[in-house]
Amino acid sequence: MKKLVLVAALVAALDFFVTFASAADKKIVLIAGKISHGPGDHEFRAGTILLKKCLDGVPGIKAEAHFDGWPANDSAFDGADAVLIYADGGGGHPAMQGDHAKTIDALVKKGVGLGCAHYGVEVLKGESGEMMQRWIGGYYEHQFSVNPMWKPEFNSFPNHPITRGVKPFALVDEWYFNMRWRPDMQGVTPILVATPSDQVRKGPYVYPAGPYQHIVDASGRKETMMWAFERPDGGRGFGFTGGHKHVNWSNDNFRKVVLNALLWIAKAEVPANGVQSSVTPADIMQNLEVKKDPPTVNLTGKWNFAVETSAGSGSPAFNFIQAGNNLIGSYKGQLGEAELNGSVKGDEVKWTFHAELQSQSFTCTYKGKADGANAMKGTVTLGEYEGTWTAKR
Numbered sequence: 001m002k003k004l005v006l007v008a009a010l011v012a013a014l015d016f017f018v019t020f021a022s023a024a025d026k027k028i029v030l031i032a033g034k035i036s037h038g039p040g041d042h043e044f045r046a047g048t049i050l051l052k053k054c055l056d057g058v059p060g061i062k063a064e065a066h067f068d069g070w071p072a073n074d075s076a077f078d079g080a081d082a083v084l085i086y087a088d089g090g091g092g093h094p095a096m097q098g099d100h101a102k103t104i105d106a107l108v109k110k111g112v113g114l115g116c117a118h119y120g121v122e123v124l125k126g127e128s129g130e131m132m133q134r135w136i137g138g139y140y141e142h143q144f145s146v147n148p149m150w151k152p153e154f155n156s157f158p159n160h161p162i163t164r165g166v167k168p169f170a171l172v173d174e175w176y177f178n179m180r181w182r183p184d185m186q187g188v189t190p191i192l193v194a195t196p197s198d199q200v201r202k203g204p205y206v207y208p209a210g211p212y213q214h215i216v217d218a219s220g221r222k223e224t225m226m227w228a229f230e231r232p233d234g235g236r237g238f239g240f241t242g243g244h245k246h247v248n249w250s251n252d253n254f255r256k257v258v259l260n261a262l263l264w265i266a267k268a269e270v271p272a273n274g275v276q277s278s279v280t281p282a283d284i285m286q287n288l289e290v291k292k293d294p295p296t297v298n299l300t301g302k303w304n305f306a307v308e309t310s311a312g313s314g315s316p317a318f319n320f321i322q323a324g325n326n327l328i329g330s331y332k333g334q335l336g337e338a339e340l341n342g343s344v345k346g347d348e349v350k351w352t353f354h355a356e357l358q359s360q361s362f363t364c365t366y367k368g369k370a371d372g373a374n375a376m377k378g379t380v381t382l383g384e385y386e387g388t389w390t391a392k393r
Helices: 002-024 044-055 100-109 127-136 198-202 246-250 252-265 281-285
Strands: 026-032 061-066 082-086 113-117 188-194 223-230 236-240 301-309 312-314 317-323 326-333 336-345 348-357 360-370 375-382 385-392
Touching (some): 044 061, 044 082, 044 246, 044 252, 100 113, 100 127, 223 252, 246 252, 246 281, 246 326, 281 317, 301 375, 348 375
Parallel strands (some): 026 061, 113 236
Antiparallel strands (some): 188 223, 301 312, 301 385, 326 336, 336 348, 348 360, 375 385
16 A cells, blocks of 8 residues: 555656646747748748757757748747747838737736847837837847948857857858947847958948948947847847858857857756757758749869969868858868858859968959859969869869
């Protein structure tokens, strides 16, 4: 009899702990915007699926992905601890359609965390902007904020849970800056900060081209491309202005800072070394939207080159990762090692990287065409030298 009572007690205790563990899980709702832009840009669906895949590997986190700008039913928000909106913004921002703002506002008032990524940080000024300031601390305001395509160098980070395990990185993306903040940036902590060059400040911006005098006049000032926000009531939010180029999700640090932020706004413990995740080049190519004029070649993989220039010949190796029209990767050869950034349109390819030789820095530019699936050829400019190249995968 005593044994039966003990067994029953153990079963009851196990049920309790299972129920408790389940109740303790943090629910993160990921909202991907509708199809937008060209191949490899604004890949909200594919990016959201990647983030969910990464979050699925985090104990205690339950992630749900919803597409086309909003869940099919608002019951998706039941029990949510955090919400991410990765979508087009401005007048088409998902949170500002119909009665969606009331839904988000009610969630925020209950302490639910809110994150907005890339175009999703932009709303119309006025009531929508004021709501965003209450929800996430700031927003992109048309013709006050700017959206150049540039490569900020994130070399140092504040002591904050979102930055755990994040190492210095630099990627070309449409990094917005000069947000419209809450007064005195109350509750706002800059996370990703860099100093734009005067050339970046003068534009062109993606739209409108600029330049804006108030941006030019701020020469030398550090700018914030990602921030964390603690609301007066204890709720949390963040804004992340990167995410235009889908291929950038292949970068561990780019990905980690967003995954850490999602845990933080959900009030989950961020691991000491940040959220660990793995994304392969094949993962990057999955779930891309079918868009107009896709490239006719996929360069992803390792390529061996034969380069001939007026300064001599070389046999560098390139490793590419491609998503739609966008290309990133690495160079290894006589000029050392470097990260590259480029584009693919149809069968035409172009990429650049910076190198240093004998204390002189210069830009290397490769242009060419694919010749079938596993070969290509073209021209190269290495500083003041010019030449030709062929390559095979």
